[in-house]
Amino acid sequence: MHPLCLFCAAGVLAVVWVYKHAYSPLPVEIPQTMPFSHATHTNPAGVNMQCQSCHTGAEAGAGAGMPVASACLDCHRHILPQDPRLLPLHAAANADSPVYTGEPLAWIRRTPLPAHVHFHHARHTTNGISCAECHPTPDSPTPHTMSSCLDCHRQHALPANCDACHH
Ligand code: HEC
Ligand code: HEC
Ligand code: HEC
Ligand code: HEC
Ligand code: HEC
Numbered sequence: 001m002h003p004l005c006l007f008c009a010a011g012v013l014a015v016v017w018v019y020k021h022a023y024s025p026l027p028v029e030i031p032q033t034m035p036f037s038h039a040t041h042t043n044p045a046g047v048n049m050q051c052q053s054c055h056t057g058a059e060a061g062a063g064a065g066m067p068v069a070s071a072c073l074d075c076h077r078h079i080l081p082q083d084p085r086l087l088p089l090h091a092a093a094n095a096d097s098p099v100y101t102g103e104p105l106a107w108i109r110r111t112p113l114p115a116h117v118h119f120h121h122a123r124h125t126t127n128g129i130s131c132a133e134c135h136p137t138p139d140s141p142t143p144h145t146m147s148s149c150l151d152c153h154r155q156h157a158l159p160a161n162c163d164a165c166h167h
Pocket of ligand 4: 123133
């Protein structure tokens with residue numbers, strides 16, 4: 001092979017590497033504070049909870065918010081009370097438990113927007129847009145992209161001015 005080609009190939013690889021590392025979506029398989037399955041809790045044939053009962057801000061304000069451990073314990077004091085997977089709940093909010101520390105759960109956000117983008121939940125959810133349109137698979141969430149916002153905004157004939165979404 002001509003030495004220059006080797007150099008080109010390395011250059012292409014380097015560009016690909018930089019692209020992947022700088023621009024690939026955030027890894028969604030990062031470890032979570034404790035196990036949690038949306039499938040278990042929202043299955044209509046099972047526990048059948050509504051999204052808003054845990055993410056109470058999603059129809060009321062900018063952020064959807066995350067549930068506190070005491071809300072989980074409303075059920076889990078009685079359901080699977082001895083299960084080791086639920087120890088973090090008892091540590092956070094069950095003062096009768098030997099593992100109690102009172103330290104709140106720190107859920108890890110898996111698909112946050114970069115700080116330069118502004119998003120307001122209630123402006124969307126009170127306009128008839130369902131959670132599933134933007135979060136079809138909450139157990140393995142896909143990162144939100146600029147084109148996913150703009151595709152829908154175009155369908156609704158909304159202006160695409162940059163400062164609507166960017167600070
Ligand atoms: C029993 C409470 C509960 C219910 C009901 C619930 N969630 Fe969640 N949700 C959580 C918890 C706990 C987390 C954090 C753990 C995780 O990432 O899975 C979470 C995380 C998420 C995330 C990930 C956000 C991020 O950036 O990390 C999305 C999106 C989400 N939920 C959407 C939904 C939707 C949509 C529904 C209804 C179909 C729903 N949730 C129902 C408790 C709940
Ligand atoms: C409305 C009642 C209810 C609430 C509230 C609730 N759970 Fe559950 N959870 C259940 C039921 C029912 C099961 C299935 C029990 C079984 O397998 O016998 C379950 C199972 C689980 C399991 C075992 C793994 C699995 O998916 O089966 C974990 C872990 C868990 N819940 C975590 C949580 C967390 C964390 C919260 C709060 C964000 C929460 N739960 C809130 C009812 C609830
Ligand atoms: C139009 C799209 C859209 C709709 C509809 C939507 N979300 Fe979101 N959601 C987002 C975006 C974008 C983020 C990331 C926001 C950020 O990082 O600032 C997000 C973040 C979240 C988070 C992470 C925690 C937080 O406060 O940001 C949860 C949980 C969540 N959404 C739940 C819901 C639920 C439940 C509904 C339905 C009631 C819903 N979302 C409807 C786009 C949407
Ligand atoms: C499924 C459709 C849909 C998606 C996806 C969507 N939007 Fe929207 N968005 C709307 C609709 C409809 C409105 C208009 C609501 C109203 O009339 O107040 C809106 C309004 C807005 C507004 C206010 C518009 C203005 O000019 O003041 C902002 C900001 C916004 N969206 C940001 C976002 C961002 C950021 C994302 C992606 C992370 C996103 N949207 C994804 C449907 C969507
Ligand atoms: C409807 C909302 C919305 C509008 C309008 C919008 N953006 Fe974005 N933009 C986003 C979101 C969401 C991201 C974050 C995407 C990600 O993290 O992959 C983003 C990311 C970016 C980035 C970072 C690079 C990237 O691809 O992640 C740049 C640069 C950018 N936008 C420029 C612009 C410019 C210039 C305009 C006006 C022509 C504009 N945006 C209009 C939502 C919007």
